[in-house]
Amino acid sequence: MAIEHSSVKCSFVYSSCFLVLLVLNFSSAQLSANFYAKTCPKALYTIRNVVSNAVVKEHRMGASLLRLHFHDCFGCDASVLLDDTSSFTGEKGAGANVNSLRGFDVIDTVKTQLESICPGVVSCADILAVAARDSVVALGGPTWNVQLGRRDSTTASLDDANKVANIPSPAMDLSDIITVFTNKGFTTKEMVALLGSHTIGQARCLTFRNRVYNETLIDASFATSLKTNCPITLGDDNLTALDASSPILFDNGYFHNLVKNEGLLHSDQQLFSGGSTDSQVSAYRANFITFFVDFANAILKMGNLSPLTGNNGEIRTNCRKVN
Numbered sequence: 213m214a215i216e217h218s219s220v221k222c223s224f225v226y227s228s229c230f231l232v233l234l235v236l237n238f239s240s241a242q243l244s245a246n247f248y249a250k251t252c253p254k255a256l257y258t259i260r261n262v263v264s265n266a267v268v269k270e271h272r273m274g275a276s277l278l279r280l281h282f283h284d285c286f287g288c289d290a291s292v293l294l295d296d297t298s299s300f301t302g303e304k305g306a307g308a309n310v311n312s313l314r315g316f317d318v319i320d321t322v323k324t325q326l327e328s329i330c331p332g333v334v335s336c337a338d339i340l341a342v343a344a345r346d347s348v349v350a351l352g353g354p355t356w357n358v359q360l361g362r363r364d365s366t367t368a369s370l371d372d373a374n375k376v377a378n379i380p381s382p383a384m385d386l387s388d389i390i391t392v393f394t395n396k397g398f399t400t401k402e403m404v405a406l407l408g409s410h411t412i413g414q415a416r417c418l419t420f421r422n423r424v425y426n427e428t429l430i431d432a433s434f435a436t437s438l439k440t441n442c443p444i445t446l447g448d449d450n451l452t453a454l455d456a457s458s459p460i461l462f463d464n465g466y467f468h469n470l471v472k473n474e475g476l477l478h479s480d481q482q483l484f485s486g487g488s489t490d491s492q493v494s495a496y497r498a499n500f501i502t503f504f505v506d507f508a509n510a511i512l513k514m515g516n517l518s519p520l521t522g523n524n525g526e527i528r529t530n531c532r533k534v535n
């Protein structure tokens with residue numbers, strides 16, 4: 213990503229290009245793909261093994277692990293995994309997370325195995341980043357080289373996790389979604405690619421009810437079909453696939469749906485609602501490879517945003533608690 217951005221800038225303004233190159237390289241200078249090559253050579257194999265077993269057992273788990281990485285990020289430091297303590301209230305109880313985030317047991321299984329082969333070496337934040345990649349691969353999506361060397365936080369913030377500036381709401385309109393991602397350093401194009409994650413996984417009735425009963429930019433028979441499982445009052449936790457056409461396949465089905473006005477969440481349909489992102493949606497719909505390439509670059513970038521490195525943070529021995 214750094215190189216691509218810089219070379220684009222270079223062709224216009226040479227001096228600012230140099231600056232950008234320095235800044236971007238510096239920000240991920242301490243992460244590297246082979247970080248555990250000497251200290252825990254079996255780390256990546258171990259994570260992939262546990263993740264692929266979990267995904268075979270329950271396909272949705274691939275989606276849940278991808279989402280866990282997202283909700284940890286913008287400072288991917290495994291804070292999302294911490295249980296509440298007497299000194300802080302963790303992020304698991306945040307509005308977007310409670311009764312919703314899952315996959316914690318899979319991360320615990322990975323951690324237990326890693327602690328037995330190389331104690332105190334592999335961070336929980338790195339486990340989340342690798343598990344997200346392995347999940348996407350297990351469901352047929354693209355792969356990328358995860359940068360490693362993140363360290364784990366020693367605290368968590370319920371307040372931060374409750375801010376829509378950190379975890380956006382499905383009720384948001386396009387302009388607000390763009391603002392959230394811009395503030396985190398993403399282009400609108402990268403945001404559209406990242407939302408393509410909703411090509412796998414499930415959502416609760418609670419998160420799309422208003423769309424089904426009140427909105428007009430929704431295919432009428434699609435809306436009708438959702439009402440059975442998501443009645444107007446009961447069934448808040450009833451689940452529906454975010455991409456009904458291929459819920460356990462990481463493909464570009466999500467973008468096909470949007471063009472048919474069959475986005476499940478309000479925020480999803482916003483990407484194809486007559487605005488500036490329509491053309492990007494159409495391009496990803498027409499060419500899944502473009503989507504895969506952009507997605508891999510964007511999620512790699514997401515995982516590298518302001519990690520804890522060096523002497524900051526710690527390597528937790530139990531992902532649910534600080535040492």
Ligand code: HEM
Binds near residue numbers: 277415
């Ligand atoms: C505007 C941004 C976003 C909004 C508003 C949003 C909202 C949501 C909501 C409401 C759900 C359903 C949760 C539930 O009902 O329990 C969900 C699920 C999911 N989200 Fe997002 N999301 C956004 C961006 C992302 C990004 C950037 C990723 C990954 C990089 C992601 C990955 C997922 C996945 C994989 C699921 C399914 C999880 C499962 O089945 O367990 N989302 N999202």
Ligand SMILES: *[C@@H]1O[C@H](CO)[C@@H](O)[C@H](O)[C@H]1NC(C)=O
Binds near residue numbers: 421444
């Ligand atoms: C539809 O919109 C009205 C007015 O905003 C709101 O009171 C109502 O709860 C909405 N219905 C559903 C099912 O969300």
Ligand SMILES: *[C@@H]1O[C@H](CO)[C@@H](O)[C@H](O)[C@H]1NC(C)=O
Binds near residue numbers: 441442447
């Ligand atoms: C939730 O979904 C199940 C299975 O589709 C359905 O039987 C049940 O009626 C739904 N709940 C409500 C309140 O509609």
